[in-house]
Amino acid sequence: MEPVLELRDVARVFPRGIVALREVSLTVAAGEFVAVMGATGSGKSTLLHCAAGLDRPSSGSVRLAGREISRLRERPLTRWRRDRVGFVFQSYNLLSELTVRQNLALPARLGGPRRRGIDEVLAAVGLPDTGPRPVGELSGGQRQRVAIARALVTGPSVIFADEPTGALDPTTGGQILGLLRRAVDRDGVTVLMVTHDPAAAAWSDRLVLLRAGTVAADAATPDAPAIADRLRAVSTAVAA
Amino acid sequence: MIRQALRRNPWSFLGPFCTQLLAAALVAAGLGILTSIDRAPLGAAARRAVTDTGLTDIAVVFVTLAIYLTVVIVGVTMVATVAQQARDIALVRALGATPGRVRRSVAAQAALVAVPATLLGVPLGALGGRAWIDGVVTRGLAPAAVTFHPHPAALPIALAATVGASVAGALVAAIRPSRVRPAAALAEAAAPPRGVGGLRTTAGLVLVTGGSVLSAAIARLDAETADALGLFVMLALCVGAGLLGPALLRVTALVGRRLGDTGRLAGDTVAVQARALSGALVPLTLAIAFTGVKVIMLKTFEHETGAAPAAAERWLEYSGTSVYVAFAAVAAVNTLVTVVLGRRRDLAVTQLAGATRRRALAVVVCEALLVSGTALAVSAAVAATTTLPLLHTALGTWRPWMPVGWLLTGVLGSTALVLAGTALPAALALRRPPIEVVS
Numbered sequence: 252m253e254p255v256l257e258l259r260d261v262a263r264v265f266p267r268g269i270v271a272l273r274e275v276s277l278t279v280a281a282g283e284f285v286a287v288m289g290a291t292g293s294g295k296s297t298l299l300h301c302a303a304g305l306d307r308p309s310s311g312s313v314r315l316a317g318r319e320i321s322r323l324r325e326r327p328l329t330r331w332r333r334d335r336v337g338f339v340f341q342s343y344n345l346l347s348e349l350t351v352r353q354n355l356a357l358p359a360r361l362g363g364p365r366r367r368g369i370d371e372v373l374a375a376v377g378l379p380d381t382g383p384r385p386v387g388e389l390s391g392g393q394r395q396r397v398a399i400a401r402a403l404v405t406g407p408s409v410i411f412a413d414e415p416t417g418a419l420d421p422t423t424g425g426q427i428l429g430l431l432r433r434a435v436d437r438d439g440v441t442v443l444m445v446t447h448d449p450a451a452a453a454w455s456d457r458l459v460l461l462r463a464g465t466v467a468a469d470a471a472t473p474d475a476p477a478i479a480d481r482l483r484a485v486s487t488a489v490a491a
Numbered sequence: 492m493i494r495q496a497l498r499r500n501p502w503s504f505l506g507p508f509c510t511q512l513l514a515a516a517l518v519a520a521g522l523g524i525l526t527s528i529d530r531a532p533l534g535a536a537a538r539r540a541v542t543d544t545g546l547t548d549i550a551v552v553f554v555t556l557a558i559y560l561t562v563v564i565v566g567v568t569m570v571a572t573v574a575q576q577a578r579d580i581a582l583v584r585a586l587g588a589t590p591g592r593v594r595r596s597v598a599a600q601a602a603l604v605a606v607p608a609t610l611l612g613v614p615l616g617a618l619g620g621r622a623w624i625d626g627v628v629t630r631g632l633a634p635a636a637v638t639f640h641p642h643p644a645a646l647p648i649a650l651a652a653t654v655g656a657s658v659a660g661a662l663v664a665a666i667r668p669s670r671v672r673p674a675a676a677l678a679e680a681a682a683p684p685r686g687v688g689g690l691r692t693t694a695g696l697v698l699v700t701g702g703s704v705l706s707a708a709i710a711r712l713d714a715e716t717a718d719a720l721g722l723f724v725m726l727a728l729c730v731g732a733g734l735l736g737p738a739l740l741r742v743t744a745l746v747g748r749r750l751g752d753t754g755r756l757a758g759d760t761v762a763v764q765a766r767a768l769s770g771a772l773v774p775l776t777l778a779i780a781f782t783g784v785k786v787i788m789l790k791t792f793e794h795e796t797g798a799a800p801a802a803a804e805r806w807l808e809y810s811g812t813s814v815y816v817a818f819a820a821v822a823a824v825n826t827l828v829t830v831v832l833g834r835r836r837d838l839a840v841t842q843l844a845g846a847t848r849r850r851a852l853a854v855v856v857c858e859a860l861l862v863s864g865t866a867l868a869v870s871a872a873v874a875a876t877t878t879l880p881l882l883h884t885a886l887g888t889w890r891p892w893m894p895v896g897w898l899l900t901g902v903l904g905s906t907a908l909v910l911a912g913t914a915l916p917a918a919l920a921l922r923r924p925p926i927e928v929v930s
Contacts, residue, residue, distance in 0.1 A: 344843055
C-alpha cells in the first residue's frame with residue numbers, strides 16, 4: 252500500500268543560515284499514529300510544518316496523500332491541504348467569536364469537503380449540545396475537542412497535531428489523546444503528532460526522536476517511562 | 492505601560508494621529524478665515540458687501556462644524572483604537588493595575604498622540620485657510636483687501652478640541668475593560684459581549700427621534716432658520732445612527748448570509764464584529780450624508796428654478812463640503828484599517844481551515860460591501876430627513892432631485908473608500924504565512 256506521507260531528504264534552512272532540518276526522511280503508512288519528539292529546537296515543529304504543507308522545505312521532497320507538495324504553488328497547495336489534512340494546534344486556532352457550529356462549518360464554506368455531519372463529529376468528540384455556543388465561552392479542553400471535530404469533519408487522510416495537550420491538564424489531555432487514538436482505530440485516520448510530553452507520546456504506535464534536525468531514533472512506541480529515558484538520552488547527547 | 496502600548500501598536504495610533512492632525516488643521520483654517528474677514532481694512536460699504544455675499548456666515552458655520560466634527564470623529568477613532576487594547580488592559584489589570592491607573596494611562600496615551608498632531612495640524616490649517624482666502628479673492632467673492640490672518644488663539648482652541656475629544660473618547664472606551672474584574676476581563680477579551688448595550692440603544696433612539704422631530708418642526712419655520720437648524724438634524728441623526736450601528740449592521744449581516752458561502756462567512760463576521768465596525772459607520776455616514784445633503788440642495792434648486800448658480804458660488808458651496816468629506820473619509824478608513832489589522836489572527840485561522848488567499852480576501856471584500864451598503868442606506872435616510880424640510884421651506888417642494896450620474900459616483904466612491912480601508916490592509920496581512928501569524 253502506498254504510504255500516506257513520505258518525506259525524502261527534507262532540509263529546511265531559515266534566513267541567516269539557521270538549519271532547522273537536515274536531510275530528514277520519514278515514511279508514514281495509512282492508519283499509523285506517529286509521535287515526534289525532541290528537545291526544544293530539534294526541528295520537530297518545522298518537520299510538522301513541512302510535512303503538512305504549511306512551510307516549504309529548502310530541499311528534498313514531500314508526498315502527501317499521493318501528491319508531491321513541496322513544489323506546489325500556494326493556491327493548489329492550500330486546496331490540497333484543505334481537502335486532505337486536518338490540524339489540531341496547542342492554541343486551538345478557532346474563531347472564538349463564532350459559535351461551535353459556525354467553526355465546524357468553516358472548512359465546507361471555504362470550499363472544502365464535508366465528508367461527515369457536524370452533529371456526528373460533535374457527538375464523536377463528546378460535545379453533542381454545544382453547537383450554538385460561542386467558542387469563546389468554552390473551556391480549554393472543550394475548545395480542543397471542537398478543534399478535533401473541525402479536523403474530523405472534512406474526513407481527512409492525515410491529522411497533524413502540534414502539542415495538542417500542551418495547554419491542558421493531564422486528565423483533559425488524556426481525553427484529547429483518546430479522541431485522536433479513536434480517530435486512528437475507528438476511522439482509519441493517520442495522525443502525526445509533535446509533543447514534548449512522554450505521557451502524550453505513549454498513546455502513539457510509533458515514536459520518532461529528532462536531534463538537531465536529524466532523525467535520531469524511529470521505532471515502535473514503548474511505555475511512558477521508557478520514552479522519557481530515550482528522550483533524555485537523545486537530549487543529553489546534544490549537550491555533550 | 493503607556494510607552495509599551497505606543498511601541499506595540501504604532502500603527503493603530505497612526506489613525507488617530509492623522510485624524511487629529513486634520514481636525515486641528517480644519518479648526519485653524521476656519522478660525523483664520525473668520526479672523527481674515529474681520530481684520531480686512533474695508534470701508535463700511537465694502538464690509539456690508541462682503542457680509543451680503545454670506546462669506547462671514549460661511550466662515551462661522553465652517554468653524555462651528557469643524558469643532559463639532561472634531562469632537563465626534565476624533566472621539567470615535569480613539570474609541571476604536573483603545574477598544575483594540577481591551578486584552579492588554581485586562582492583562583495589566585490582572586497584574587495589579589488599579590482601574591484609576593488604567594484610566595490615567597489611557598488618557599495620557601490619548602493626549603500624547605493629540606498634542607504633536609495638533610502642533611503639526613495648526614500650521615497646515617493656516618496654509619489651507621490662506622489658499623481658501625486666495626480662492627475667494629481671485630473668484631471676485633471678496634475684495635483684494637481681504638488677506639489671510641491666522642487667529643491668535645488658533646493653537647489653544649485647536650488643542651482644547653483635539654486633546655479634549657481624544658481623551659474623552661479614550662476614557663469612554665476604557666470604561667468597560669478598566670472596571671470589570673480582571674478574570675472576567677480576560678475571559679471577555681477572548682469572547683467579547685454579543686449584545687448591544689441598553690444605554691447605547693436608548694441614546695441612539697433618543698438622538699434619531701430628536702433629529703426626526705426637529706426635522707418635522709423646522710419644516711414650518713422660515714427658510715433661514717430652517718437652514719441654520721438643518722445642520723443639527725443631520726448631526727443628531729448621524730451620531731444616533733452610529734450608536735444604533737451594531738444593531739443596524741446585524742440586520743445587514745442577515746442579508747449577507749443569503750449570498751452563498753462567502754456571504755455567509757462575511758455575514759457571520761460582520762455580526763460578531765458589529766460593535767467595532769460601527770465605529771467606522773459614524774464618519775462614513777457623516778461623509779456620505781454631508782455630500783448628499785449639499786448636492787441634493789443645489790441640484791434641486793437648479794432643477795426647480797431652472798437657474799444654475801454662478802461658477803464662483805458653486806465653488807464656495809463645494810469647497811467647504813469637500814474638506815469635511817475628506818476629513819470624515821480619512822477617519823472612516825482609519826477605523827476600518829484598525830479593525831482589519833486587529834483581525835490578522837482570525838484571517839490566518841481561516842487560512843489554516845482551508846481558505847486560499849483569494850478566498851479569505853473575498854470574504855473581507857464581502858464584509859466591506861455589507862458595511863458600505865449599511866452606510867449608504869443610513870446616509871440616504873439621513874439625507875432625506877435633513878433635506879426635505881429645507882427644500883420645503885426654501886423652494887416649497889417635497890421632492891428632492893439628484894442626477895443619476897452623481898448618485899452613481901457617490902455609491903461607487905463610498906464603496907471604493909470602504910474597500911481601501913478593508914481589502915487593502917487584509918491583502919497585506921494575508922501575505923504572511925498563516926502559521927507564522929498564529930504561532
